[in-house]
Amino acid sequence: MITRRLARPAGALTSTSWTCASCTRASLLPQTCRQPPSRRSLHHVPPLTYDESFKRQGIPGLLSPDGFRIAWTDYQGSMVQKLNELTAGEPYEDAHVKQLALQFARDPMAASLFNHASMAHNNHFFFNSLSTSPLKVDRLPTLQQSLNNTFGSMETLQSTFLDTAAAMFGPGFVWLVWARNLDNPAAGAQRRGAWRILTTYLAGTPYPEAGYRQQGLDMNNNSAASYNSYMNQQPVNTVGAFGSFSQSGREQAKLPPGGTNVMPVLCVNTWEHVWLRDYGMNGKRRFLRDWWDCVDWSQVESIAPVEAKHPLEFQRG
Amino acid sequence: MRKLTLHPQIRATLLPQTRITPPSRRSIHYVPPLTYDDSFRKQGIPGLLSPDGFRIAWTDYQASMVQKLNELTAGEPYEDAHVKQLALQFARDPTAASLFNHASMAHNNHFFFNSLSTSPMKIDRIPTLQQSLSNTYGSMETLQGAFLDTAAAMFGPGFVWLVWARSLDNPTSGVQRRGAWRILTTYLAGTPYPEAGYRQQGLDMNNNSAASYNAYTNGQPTNYVGAFGSWSQSGREQAKLPPGGTNVMPVLCVNTWEHVWLRDYGMNGKRRFLKDWWEAVDWSQVESLAPMEAKQPLEFQRA
Numbered sequence: 001m002i003t004r005r006l007a008r009p010a011g012a013l014t015s016t017s018w019t020c021a022s023c024t025r026a027s028l029l030p031q032t033c034r035q036p037p038s039r040r041s042l043h044h045v046p047p048l049t050y051d052e053s054f055k056r057q058g059i060p061g062l063l064s065p066d067g068f069r070i071a072w073t074d075y076q077g078s079m080v081q082k083l084n085e086l087t088a089g090e091p092y093e094d095a096h097v098k099q100l101a102l103q104f105a106r107d108p109m110a111a112s113l114f115n116h117a118s119m120a121h122n123n124h125f126f127f128n129s130l131s132t133s134p135l136k137v138d139r140l141p142t143l144q145q146s147l148n149n150t151f152g153s154m155e156t157l158q159s160t161f162l163d164t165a166a167a168m169f170g171p172g173f174v175w176l177v178w179a180r181n182l183d184n185p186a187a188g189a190q191r192r193g194a195w196r197i198l199t200t201y202l203a204g205t206p207y208p209e210a211g212y213r214q215q216g217l218d219m220n221n222n223s224a225a226s227y228n229s230y231m232n233q234q235p236v237n238t239v240g241a242f243g244s245f246s247q248s249g250r251e252q253a254k255l256p257p258g259g260t261n262v263m264p265v266l267c268v269n270t271w272e273h274v275w276l277r278d279y280g281m282n283g284k285r286r287f288l289r290d291w292w293d294c295v296d297w298s299q300v301e302s303i304a305p306v307e308a309k310h311p312l313e314f315q316r317g
Numbered sequence: 318m319r320k321l322t323l324h325p326q327i328r329a330t331l332l333p334q335t336r337i338t339p340p341s342r343r344s345i346h347y348v349p350p351l352t353y354d355d356s357f358r359k360q361g362i363p364g365l366l367s368p369d370g371f372r373i374a375w376t377d378y379q380a381s382m383v384q385k386l387n388e389l390t391a392g393e394p395y396e397d398a399h400v401k402q403l404a405l406q407f408a409r410d411p412t413a414a415s416l417f418n419h420a421s422m423a424h425n426n427h428f429f430f431n432s433l434s435t436s437p438m439k440i441d442r443i444p445t446l447q448q449s450l451s452n453t454y455g456s457m458e459t460l461q462g463a464f465l466d467t468a469a470a471m472f473g474p475g476f477v478w479l480v481w482a483r484s485l486d487n488p489t490s491g492v493q494r495r496g497a498w499r500i501l502t503t504y505l506a507g508t509p510y511p512e513a514g515y516r517q518q519g520l521d522m523n524n525n526s527a528a529s530y531n532a533y534t535n536g537q538p539t540n541y542v543g544a545f546g547s548w549s550q551s552g553r554e555q556a557k558l559p560p561g562g563t564n565v566m567p568v569l570c571v572n573t574w575e576h577v578w579l580r581d582y583g584m585n586g587k588r589r590f591l592k593d594w595w596e597a598v599d600w601s602q603v604e605s606l607a608p609m610e611a612k613q614p615l616e617f618q619r620a
Contacts, residue, residue, distance in 0.1 A: 074584035108529065111521070115472045169418045170474065170505040171575075202473040202521075218414070218505075226411065272474075272575040273584060281377035281576060 043080040067278040079120040097121045105210030115203040126269040134296035150195040171271035172201040180261040346383040365597040370581040382423040400424045408513030418506040429572040437599035453498040474574035475504040481611045483564040568606040
């Protein structure tokens, strides 16, 4: 779909002073400028906490320096360059990428803007959970217990998560999210909220405010009828159901702007350019397995809301 | 070993088959040998892919497609069907999504590589075809611009096709010629054949809602030129065709999946890849696939 921003010149808009809203760690690393800006450019590749190390040594156990350069430096650079072209001079030119993704999710004329903003956000989210010395989840007992309450065990969570990612035919992301309004079937206690695994194809976004662009279904596997029923169905039960008619969707409509009841804490980027260099054409599965072992669970823990990390309190019967 | 042919005009070849492992059971699908396989492996595709790039995009990728196809079809009544037949047959079956995806990708990828050669013929050596294309697009430069811009604009991976649509009226001819050239997009593993219209994937669902998707598939077109879908004139006529008959005939496609160009062109090299690809197209192969009526010089009727 051709957007109305076709005629923007490519060359003048490169580096910027924008930082990503999902980046929770304060960073004192110098900004990565691709070129001296010839005009005020608002978007730039946000510095990762471990940028220097990643550039020199790659991501330990996952990506070589070249692989990191392709998947972060080059890719994120091309996303922000396009964002600068698409937002220059507009009232939203200094919005954060997450805000841009949410705002333009329902505007087919702004498809390119949505795609680049959403990919920039998702890609940054992915790289933020990687570090030079990742913390294993067994060092975080309350988080681990919380995950076990939903999935039974970390091994089950891992295989469900990775099988989902491996099964996706085209590129996208798989997310671990905390869904605030779902009842936890495993709890039996008065705990609201549960963990869920969510898929987003291509540049889809996990936030319900932008539900039109969740892209949770591969349209290769669906017809217009099944897509409609996915979006419009009255769920048999509301546990695990997403969409505008789900319980969480209905409650979302009542939240103040910015409020959300789906909180992503972790994602994996399955686009080919992330793993092709280091794992080869048939290496997606191995990449996914290596990635799981590289996740820095301290970052996951820092994003998870408090109620997701409380030990359950059982009521006496 | 049953030969897996992917379209009627495949060139006969005596090149050895590429197996990825010795079959421990009868495996029917294998990587079909390209006419220029040996040369491509050693030297890559001139002006387009290095040997490594070719290995990734053809040898490795096609092998993974056929391996999966063997797993998915083994012991089934359709286990020796051609990949195109599998794609058409399973396009409407969501429970066979993986089978469709792998069959369709195998077909599309083979189609892409078949239009590349060690010494491609330029279009100006085939005047009737060039004239026919210019009749629709004005010039080859305009066709190139439209085709490559379309491919560059697609956010996710897919294919872009040049097809001859038999049932469309050619608006520029003013004469009694039926049929016209069209450019078609297919996202991911989408297929261009109308018999599998459910899986054309002509729209990026990122840019559409359920409502616009419905409108696309069900809309009453205001005119029939250029309209595809079950309600288009060509779609309606398709329903009357005998099995195997088609009124959309692909003659050329480009594969825009990242694994094709990432190795040789880098993360920001998609546009350059597309431009190099256009220069590398062997138009003699396109000409051999185009139906007769697509290559006839136009005859003007005297008033």
